[in-house]
Each structure stands twice: as structure tokens, then as C-alpha cells.
Amino acid sequence: MKALKYTMDIVGIMVLVWGLMLLLLVVVEAVVVNLKLPIEGAVGLLVNNALQLAIGGALFSAWLLVWYKATVYCRKRRLKLWSQGPQ
Amino acid sequence: MDLVLDNLMLKGLLVFSASFLSSFLVMPKVMDFSRKRGFVGRDVHKDGQPTVPEMGGLGILFGVLVGSLAYCLVSLKVDVRIVIFMCCTLIAGAIGVWDYLKTLRGAVKTLLTIVACAPIIIGWLLSPSEVVIGRPELPFVGGLRLTIVYWALLPFAIAVPANAVNMIDTFNGVMPITSTLSILALLISSIILGRWEATFMCLLLLGALMGFLPYNLYPSRVFASDVGSLAVGAGIGAIAVLGRLEVVGIVALMPQIMNAFYILASVRRLLERRQIAERPTVVLSGNVIAANKSEKAPMTLANLILSRGPLREPELVKAYAVLSFFSFILALATAWFMVMR
Numbered sequence: 001m002k003a004l005k006y007t008m009d010i011v012g013i014m015v016l017v018w019g020l021m022l023l024l025l026v027v028v029e030a031v032v033v034n035l036k037l038p039i040e041g042a043v044g045l046l047v048n049n050a051l052q053l054a055i056g057g058a059l060f061s062a063w064l065l066v067w068y069k070a071t072v073y074c075r076k077r078r079l080k081l082w083s084q085g086p087q
Numbered sequence: 088m089d090l091v092l093d094n095l096m097l098k099g100l101l102v103f104s105a106s107f108l109s110s111f112l113v114m115p116k117v118m119d120f121s122r123k124r125g126f127v128g129r130d131v132h133k134d135g136q137p138t139v140p141e142m143g144g145l146g147i148l149f150g151v152l153v154g155s156l157a158y159c160l161v162s163l164k165v166d167v168r169i170v171i172f173m174c175c176t177l178i179a180g181a182i183g184v185w186d187y188l189k190t191l192r193g194a195v196k197t198l199l200t201i202v203a204c205a206p207i208i209i210g211w212l213l214s215p216s217e218v219v220i221g222r223p224e225l226p227f228v229g230g231l232r233l234t235i236v237y238w239a240l241l242p243f244a245i246a247v248p249a250n251a252v253n254m255i256d257t258f259n260g261v262m263p264i265t266s267t268l269s270i271l272a273l274l275i276s277s278i279i280l281g282r283w284e285a286t287f288m289c290l291l292l293l294g295a296l297m298g299f300l301p302y303n304l305y306p307s308r309v310f311a312s313d314v315g316s317l318a319v320g321a322g323i324g325a326i327a328v329l330g331r332l333e334v335v336g337i338v339a340l341m342p343q344i345m346n347a348f349y350i351l352a353s354v355r356r357l358l359e360r361r362q363i364a365e366r367p368t369v370v371l372s373g374n375v376i377a378a379n380k381s382e383k384a385p386m387t388l389a390n391l392i393l394s395r396g397p398l399r400e401p402e403l404v405k406a407y408a409v410l411s412f413f414s415f416i417l418a419l420a421t422a423w424f425m426v427m428r
Contacts, residue, residue, distance in 0.1 A: 003402060003405035003408070003409045006406050007406050011413045013345075014413055022421070025226075025231070026228055029231055068352050071349065075391055075394045078394040082378075
């Protein structure tokens with residue numbers, strides 16, 4: 001089936017993105033949210049929350065970057081296959 | 088238990104039938120109305136670019152409205168969550184009508200769709216015991232504790248799916264096919280997790296969408312326009328939030344989100360489709376569609392699929408359906424992991 005042949009590597013990206021998203025959410029919930037800096041008081045709370053947000057944001061950005069890079073690589077590879085294929 | 092399930096099944100069947108029949112039967116009237124008012128658009132992916140009536144989404148909205156009323160009638164009560172779901176869908180549809188008539192800028196349209204989230208917040212304020220939000224469930228670990236971040240992201244819970252579904256509505260039948268599979272994933276997940284109100288919302292939206300589907304399949308006799316695509320996307324977002332199926336909703340909408348992400352990542356800002364200089368695809372002779380290889384062309388899901396070689400429109404739509412089917416499987420796996428916890 002042509003549709004399947006045209007989508008298999010995109011499905012691969014989809015599975016990769018899905019797996020990394022679940023991993024990211026689990027890491028955020030199990031590790032990042034539990035991070036506690038040894039600073040007491042309101043300042044400590046603020047710094048702690050800011051740190052958690054920064055780590056969560058960095059992980060999220062890394063996830064988006066992996067997704068985008070995988071797609072760009074996949075597209076280049078597909079365009080090459082297209083140009084090499086029968087015209 | 089059997090009696091409860093029987094009642095639920097009967098109610099579900101009635102709600103689905105009401106929304107399906109009303110949407111299916113009203114569609115010819117909507118097409119006539121659109122033709123008479125000059126609400127027509129060109130099908131740019133076909134030879135001769137035939138004109139097709141637009142605003143078919145009005146039929147979907149009618150289906151949602153009738154289905155919601157049918158639900159309240161068979162339940163003998165006005166369910167807050169169903170009313171919220173209906174309001175979100177209707178507000179997004181109204182924004183779609185406004186956009187169709189006035190052609191709003193991309194950023195303005197996106198910001199306006201944030202308003203469609205208002206019924207959820209108002210519903211939560213008025214009836215916090217029925218509208219439970221702010222505790223999304225995750226696979227493996229259970230409830231997420233990002234309460235402040237959740238509230239900060241809540242306005243986008245409707246805007247993102249609404250605009251993602253809107254962005255994918257570019258070929259005959261793509262929007263209803265991909266959305267149907269997304270809603271089916273939410274429907275089955277809601278049954279697995281016992282979120283019955285979400286089940287009824289899915290049935291409502293599914294019925295309305297399936298009533299529209301035969302008219303939009305290749306070759307399309309009507310286009311949904313922004314009215315339909317924004318409303319369907321907002322409806323899916325509302326189901327995900329109200330049914331606490333946020334993560335399942337994201338996975339079920341993966342092809343739509345992928346498409347939106349690729350456009351944003353390549354164009355780097357919110358633009359209306361008419362503002363984009365180069366199209367992501369080009370139409371060759373014989374109704375064959377190919378990827379635009381230009382550096383200036385935005386990367387879309389269609390461009391990515393066609394980067395393997397040109398396809399005819401029905402084959403391209405099948406490729407979209409394959410991707411949606413896999414996201415349907417992944418969404419069910421996600422729901423299953425939530426149960427296994």
C-alpha cells in the first residue's frame with residue numbers, strides 16, 4: 001500500500017516523539033517536582049519554583065529540538081530517495 | 088451495573104443518532120445557503136479549480152447543538168459539562184464565521200480562540216464540584232502536580248487544538264477523517280477510564296462530524312471552512328480538559344499538532360494561510376500533488392509526506408489517515424498505561 005510506504009518513517013518520528021513525551025512527563029513528575037533546595041523561607045520557595053520551571057522548560061525545549069531535527073533529517077533523506085527514484 | 092450500562096448505551100446511541108442525523112440532513116441546506124450567498128471557494132488541488140460551497144461547519148455546529156439538547160432531554164437534566172462543551176464549540180465556530188467574513192490576521196485569530204476557553208473557567212467557578220480541572224492524569228505516575236503551570240497553560244487547551252485542526256484542513260476529507268480518529272481515541276479512552284460525560288461529548292462531536300464526512304470526502308461537495316475546523320478542534324480540546332484526558336488528547340491529535348509545529352518552526356510566526364508567500368505543495372498535471380522543494384516554502388505534514396514523491400489527492404488523504412490511525416493506537420496505549428498504574 002502506497003500510503004503506508006509513504007508514512008512509515010513519519011510514524012517512526014511519531015512513536016519517538018510520543019515515547020520521549022511520556023518519559024519527559026514522568027521525569028518532571030517524579031524528579032523535577034520533588035527537587036528541594038536547602039534554602040528556607042519565601043526566597044527559598046521562589047528560587048526552588050524558578051529552578052523547577054527552568055529545568056522543566058529546558059527538558060521541554062530539548063524534546064522539541066529532537067523532534068524538529070529528526071523531522072528535518074527525515075525530510076532530507078526522503079527528498080534524496082525521491083530524486084534517486086524512477087521519474 | 089448491567090442496567091446502568093444499558094441506559095448509558097441507549098443514551099449514547101440516541102445522542103449520536105441525533106447529532107449525526109441533524110448534521111447529515113442539514114448539510115444540503117447549508118450548501119444551498121452558501122452558494123446563494125456566494126460563500127464559495129476554489130478547490131486549488133484539482134484541474135480547473137472548481138468552486139465548492141464553504142461554511143459546511145455550520146452543519147457540524149447544528150449537529151453539536153441538537154445532540155447536546157438531545158442529551159439534556161434523555162438525561163432529564165442540564166449537565167454543566169455538556170453545556171460548557173457546547174459553548175466552547177459554538178464560540179470557536181463563531182470566531183470561524185468572523186474569520187471567514189472578515190479574514191482575520193493569523194495572530195489575531197489564534198488569540199481570539201483563547202476566548203473559547205472562557206466557558207470552562209466560568210463553569211469551574213460556578214460549579215467546582217462538577218467541573219474538576221487542574222489535576223491532569225499521566226500514564227504510570229497518576230495526577231500531575233503542576234497546578235500553577237496547568238492554569239497558565241489552560242487558555243491554550245482550546246486554542247492549540249482548534250488552530251491545529253484548522254491548519255490541517257487543506258485537502259478533501261483530511262479534517263473529518265483525522266478528527267474522527269482523534270475523537271474515537273478519546274471515546275474509547277473515556278470508556279476505559281470510566282469518564283462517562285467525556286464519552287457523551289465524544290459521541291456528540293463524532294455524530295456531527297460523521298454527518299459532515301460524506302459531503303467532504305474526495306471530491307468534496309462542501310468545505311468545512313474555519314467555522315467547522317475551529318469548532319471541531321475546540322470541541323476536542325474541551326473534551327480533553329473536562330474529561331481529564333489531556334495527555335490522551337495530545338497523543339490523539341498528534342498529526343494535527345505535528346503539522347502545526349512544522350509550520351510554526353519553519354515560518355517562525357503566526358501567519359494566515361493567505362499571508363504565506365509560497366505554498367508547501369504544488370499541483371502537477373493530472374491532479375497530482377508534489378512537495379514544494381523551495382527553501383521559502385513552509386514545512387507542513389503534506390510537504391513531509393510528499394517529500395518521498397508526488398501523490399494523487401486521494402492517496403495523500405490515505406497517508407494522513409494512516410498517520411491518524413497510528414496516533415489513535417498510541418492514544419489508546421497511553422490510556423491503557425493510565426489504567427495500569
